[in-house]
Amino acid sequence: MTVFQVAFQPFGIANCMRWRAYIPIGCTLFLRIVLLAQKTTYMYLLGSASFVFLSLFCLRFASWCFVLLTSLFLLLLSPNRPFTKTHSLLHHRRGWFNALSLRVRVHSSRHGQIR
Amino acid sequence: MLLVCAFAYILLDTDKYGKIRSSFDKRPWRNMKSLFQRTEEEEVFVNFNAMKCPFTNNPVRGTCPICCSLTHKDGYYHGDPHVLHEFSSQIVEHEMAKEASAMDHKPVLGRIQLDTLIAYRANYLFATLSPSCKGCYYKTWCWNVGYRMTWQSAILGFNCMMCTYLFGEDIQIFYADLRAILFCMSMFFSVSTLYMLLALICTSVVFIYEHPHFMDLDAIPKFIDLKNNERVRSWVYWFADESARFGVNPTKSYWTVFYSKKEKEEQRRRR
Numbered sequence: 266m267t268v269f270q271v272a273f274q275p276f277g278i279a280n281c282m283r284w285r286a287y288i289p290i291g292c293t294l295f296l297r298i299v300l301l302a303q304k305t306t307y308m309y310l311l312g313s314a315s316f317v318f319l320s321l322f323c324l325r326f327a328s329w330c331f332v333l334l335t336s337l338f339l340l341l342l343s344p345n346r347p348f349t350k351t352h353s354l355l356h357h358r359r360g361w362f363n364a365l366s367l368r369v370r371v372h373s374s375r376h377g378q379i380r
Numbered sequence: 381m382l383l384v385c386a387f388a389y390i391l392l393d394t395d396k397y398g399k400i401r402s403s404f405d406k407r408p409w410r411n412m413k414s415l416f417q418r419t420e421e422e423e424v425f426v427n428f429n430a431m432k433c434p435f436t437n438n439p440v441r442g443t444c445p446i447c448c449s450l451t452h453k454d455g456y457y458h459g460d461p462h463v464l465h466e467f468s469s470q471i472v473e474h475e476m477a478k479e480a481s482a483m484d485h486k487p488v489l490g491r492i493q494l495d496t497l498i499a500y501r502a503n504y505l506f507a508t509l510s511p512s513c514k515g516c517y518y519k520t521w522c523w524n525v526g527y528r529m530t531w532q533s534a535i536l537g538f539n540c541m542m543c544t545y546l547f548g549e550d551i552q553i554f555y556a557d558l559r560a561i562l563f564c565m566s567m568f569f570s571v572s573t574l575y576m577l578l579a580l581i582c583t584s585v586v587f588i589y590e591h592p593h594f595m596d597l598d599a600i601p602k603f604i605d606l607k608n609n610e611r612v613r614s615w616v617y618w619f620a621d622e623s624a625r626f627g628v629n630p631t632k633s634y635w636t637v638f639y640s641k642k643e644k645e646e647q648r649r650r651r
Contacts, residue, residue: 270505270536271565277507277529278572280464280632281579289571296567300560330383337390 381570382541385534385577392581399599400584401523408594409434409515412448415483415493434594435514436627444513445496446473453650457517458631460508461638469501469508472520504528514623514630518587522580530576537569575619582619590626 279286302309391397411434428450431440435455443450459465471477477497483490500510502525509520544562551558588595589606600606606613623630636644 267536267539270532271540273505274529274532274536275568277503277505278533278576280507281526281529281576282572285575288575289568292571293564293568297556297560297564300563301556330387334383334386334390 381574382534382538385530385573388577388581389531397601399596400581400588400601403588403596403599404515404519404523404584407447407449407515407519408596409513409591410447410449411440412443412450414448415480415486415489435591444516446476446500446512446516449513449515451513454627454629455514456629456631457509457512457514458650459511460503460506460632461634462640462643463638464506464634465501465503465508465510467503468505469503471498472500472502472509472524473497504532517630518583518624522584522587526576526580530573530580533569533573533576537566537573540566540569578619579621582616583621583624585616586620587624590624 278289282288299309299311299313392401411431428440431450432438433440433452433455434449436452438452438454440450441453442456444456477494480490480493480497483493500512502509502520504525507525507529509517509525512520540562544559544566547558547562549557549559553561585600585604585606588597588599604612604616606616621630622628639647
């Protein structure tokens with residue numbers, strides 16, 4: 266399925282973005298040129314400098330995001346959570362059950378009885 | 381980029397920012413009752429000539445198969461080419477289909493509606509959707525098809541990035557090493573995930589903002605001040621789908637090679 270998605274999803278992405286598909290294509294082409302350029306060329310130096318700058322910026326940003334995401338996940342999983350709706354989706358126990366499930370084998374006389 | 385997307389996914393699940401998403405749930409643009417609802421009178425007579433399309437304010441011409449709203453042809457999404465749409469398309473409205481199959485007061489109508497809802501499909505690879513009204517189109521597009529496609533892209537981008545650590549530079553494919561190819565693929569999927577997610581959020585915001593007579597304006601977060609802040613407004617409108625504006629037809633255009641002879645004839649008739 267992953268191979269299938271890798272093969273076909275870019276067409277779907279292009280269908281969504283239309284002419285703005287040049288944004289991911291441009292970024293990818295730039296990366297490709299930099300990655301495959303000889304290490305003495307101007308393009309390699311320019312690309313690697315920009316990537317070093319970007320990665321420094323992104324690392325700083327990513328660390329902040331990581332802290333925020335971790336704290337959000339901890340909040341979601343904590344017992345005194347603020348996002349009750351999400352939490353209830355994660356921990357469904359079907360507390361309203363008042364009859365046995367159909368999958369449970371029961372004696373015929375007790376079938377349909379409310380406990 | 382993927383971290384930003386993950387952050388946005390979590391925010392969209394909260395009560396505060398999730399309103400952008402949940403304001404579409406009840407299909408507030410409806411101008412007709414759903415077929416599932418029990419009505420006292422057997423027949424509902426409506427003066428169609430007096431009714432206006434909620435998306436264009438023009439006289440109504442047809443009915444949405446999903447929400448039964450009456451719309452003008454410019455307030456209707458006319459679908460995508462069959463060749464793209466039929467390839468691995470999936471049912472979208474499972475819950476409504478279940479409701480239709482359980483409709484006991486009008487079983488024949490329920491059966492017809494069930495068939496219609498089963499025929500309403502989405503393609504999560506090529507980003508196509510079956511015909512419906514503009515509201516149902518943006519509801520499904522922004523918060524089902526497009527949203528799931530961003531998830532898929534995020535997973536693919538992450539997988540490709542992880543694989544760069546697995547494969548060395550010594551594996552050559554075509555003209556480049558596998559590691560470089562995977563790195564480029566990761567870049568493509570990550571950038572497109574971020575862009576698509578921004579585009580979906582902005583499209584929803586613009587749709588809500590442009591249709592204030594039925595959409596809830598409180599669903600737009602306060603910091604997105606479209607009324608007073610010109611810079612925010614221009615950015616949001618740049619990212620959003622141009623057809624989300626009031627009165628614009630949302631149907632996408634394709635190269636003619638994608639359309640069959642029958643479809644081309646249908647398009648000509650519609651014009």
